[in-house]
Amino acid sequence: xxxxxxGLIVLLALIxxxxxxxxxxxxxxxxxxxxxxxxxxxxxNNQLAYLYLKYTxxxxxxxxxxxxxxxxxxxxxxxxxxxxxxETTVFYLAIIGALALGRGLIKIEKPVGEHGLSIxxxxxxxxTSVLIVTVAxxxxxHGHLTPGGGFQGGSAAAVxxxxxxxxxxxxxxxxxxxxxxxxxxIRSIGLIVIGLVAISCFIIGVIQGSExxxxxxxxxxxxxxxxxxxEVSLPSHIAGELISGTLWFFNIAEFFAVMxxxxxxxxxxxxxxxxxxxxxxx
Amino acid sequence: xxxxxxxFLTLVMVSxxxxxxxxxxxxxxxxxxxxxIIALTILGDTANTFAIIIGYKRWVNPETPVTTPVLxxxxxxxxxxxxxxxxxxxxxxxxxxxxxxxxxxxxxxxLYLVFLTLQTYRLYGTTxxxxxxxxRG
Numbered sequence: 001x002x003x004x005x006x007g008l009i010v011l012l013a014l015i016x017x018x019x020x021x022x023x024x025x026x027x028x029x030x031x032x033x034x035x036x037x038x039x040x041x042x043x044x045n046n047q048l049a050y051l052y053l054k055y056t057x058x059x060x061x062x063x064x065x066x067x068x069x070x071x072x073x074x075x076x077x078x079x080x081x082x083x084x085x086x087e088t089t090v091f092y093l094a095i096i097g098a099l100a101l102g103r104g105l106i107k108i109e110k111p112v113g114e115h116g117l118s119i120x121x122x123x124x125x126x127x128t129s130v131l132i133v134t135v136a137x138x139x140x141x142h143g144h145l146t147p148g149g150g151f152q153g154g155s156a157a158a159v160x161x162x163x164x165x166x167x168x169x170x171x172x173x174x175x176x177x178x179x180x181x182x183x184x185x186i187r188s189i190g191l192i193v194i195g196l197v198a199i200s201c202f203i204i205g206v207i208q209g210s211e212x213x214x215x216x217x218x219x220x221x222x223x224x225x226x227x228x229x230x231e232v233s234l235p236s237h238i239a240g241e242l243i244s245g246t247l248w249f250f251n252i253a254e255f256f257a258v259m260x261x262x263x264x265x266x267x268x269x270x271x272x273x274x275x276x277x278x279x280x281x282x
Numbered sequence: 283x284x285x286x287x288x289x290f291l292t293l294v295m296v297s298x299x300x301x302x303x304x305x306x307x308x309x310x311x312x313x314x315x316x317x318x319i320i321a322l323t324i325l326g327d328t329a330n331t332f333a334i335i336i337g338y339k340r341w342v343n344p345e346t347p348v349t350t351p352v353l354x355x356x357x358x359x360x361x362x363x364x365x366x367x368x369x370x371x372x373x374x375x376x377x378x379x380x381x382x383x384x385x386x387x388x389x390x391x392x393l394y395l396v397f398l399t400l401q402t403y404r405l406y407g408t409t410x411x412x413x414x415x416x417x418r419g
Contacts, residue, residue: 006310010303017299021292049337052375053368060361071375072382080379087383094390098397151386258386265393269400 052079063221063229067236068144068244076149077250081215085198088254092191095261099180102268115169125167129160136160140255144244150251154258161263165270173267180267183260190257197249205232217245294335301328315399315409319392326388330381337374 056074058065066074076084116122140153164172173179198215205212212232213220219233234245301324308321403409406417 003311007307010307010310013306014299014303017302018296021295021299049372049374049376050368053372054364056375057359058361058364059359071372072379075375075379076382080376083380084383087387090387091390094387094394098394101394101397101401149382151382155386155389261390262393265390265397268397269393273404 063219066217066244066247067242068247070144070146070148072147073143073149073247073251074244076151077247078215078217081198085194085215088191088194088257091258091261095187095264098265098268099184102271115171117167121167125163129163132160132163133157136259137255140251141248143251144247145242150254151258153251153255155262157255157259158262158266161259162266165266170267170270170272178263180264183264183267187257187260187264190253190255190260193253194250194257197246197253200246201232201234205230208232217247291335298328298331301325313410313412315402315411318411319395319399322395323388323392326384330384333377333381333384337377339373 052075053071055061055064056066056071057069059067066078068074068078136153136157136159138153139148139156140150143149143153161173161178201212201216202214210232211230213230216230216232217234218236220230222228222230236242236245305321305325305328309318309325312318312321399409402414406414408414
């Protein structure tokens with residue numbers, strides 16, 4: 001009975017979707033060039049995408065800009081930073097759930113003998129894993145300048161441990177001292193740094209005795225006519241290099257958190273069946 | 283004269299609606315947990331593609347060639363360049379930012395689900411939801 005109802009719902013969704021497509025085809029898929037034409041409300045220039053793109057790198061007005069040429073990173077960690085903070089929390093909870101399911105699993109002894117795939121694959125992996133981590137670090141470190149950032153860099157860097165796990169087997173990781181606990185520590189440090197950077201401007205404001213926001217990056221002007229200025233800001237340049245205030249620190253911390261989090265789950269997935277039957281599952 | 287852009291976008295949208303319906307079918311009707319997870323990833327990717335297409339924007343002038351919608355040359359920047367970039371060339375960055383985080387979070391949640399399925403298989407010896415329900419555990 002229930003399955004019939006769900007099948008009907010699926011069919012209806014299909015029919016309604018196709019009829020929607022037929023009715024609006026050729027008109028509304030692509031927003032036309034006029035979609036960012038300013039309207040008269042609030043004196044024009046009030047389109048959301050236009051505002052984001054305009055103020056992502058706008059040195060003329062330092063009270064609204066993020067000073068980062070990359071608009072996506074500016075939105076992810078500044079304009080809508082709280083969203084990303086709580087999405088990081090969801091990520092954290094997913095990893096914690098996997099860890100809770102796999103508790104007591106990782107205590108495995110190395111059996112004697114050679115493990116993993118052939119010597120050719122191992123040599124190639126030794127070379128490519130270094131390259132993968134280098135590219136990932138580049139993606140994360142230049143996240144405020146070019147497309148990229150902590151999430152992308154961390155996901156790319158997690159490919160290297162995955163390759164090593166498949167090709168060298170999990171015993172290689174345990175020999176080298178890369179354990180679940182170490183990855184947990186790295187991930188926790190990353191998350192703590194994200195939390196600290198998020199409230200850094202607030203702490204500076206408390207110490208100086210001035211007003212400041214949580215999740216603030218550059219100086220802000222509040223009030224309808226800009227009558228009230230909040231001057232606390234993190235430096236946008238260090239030694240002449242653009243770091244865009246908090247964005248650089250967020251990207252690096254997120255890189256380590258994402259990479260270590262994925263490595264934990266990959267290690268849990270690669271625990272051999274035999275070790276589970278002997279050790280865990282009690 | 284048929285507009286090629288509209289033709290191909292119609293094709294993409296039709297296939298995405300079909301994808302959505304098929305993945306909902308897979309989530310509800312397939313008894314294997316692995317197949318449910320595969321259908322769930324297809325559903326998530328289709329939703330992400332929808333969001334990206336919403337942010338897309340038609341090129342302003344069809345006669346002139348398309349230039350890179352990236353803010354290059356940010357060291358010697360002036361006001362008119364930024365405003366032209368924001369109004370004419372760039373696509374909407376907000377859906378891209380949301381999809382970016384959604385992909386990584388989705389990967390983490392999928393890994394959790396895969397690990398859950400693996401543990402279920404280790405404990406019960408099956409990934410069929412009908413048999414797991416019969417076990418009441």
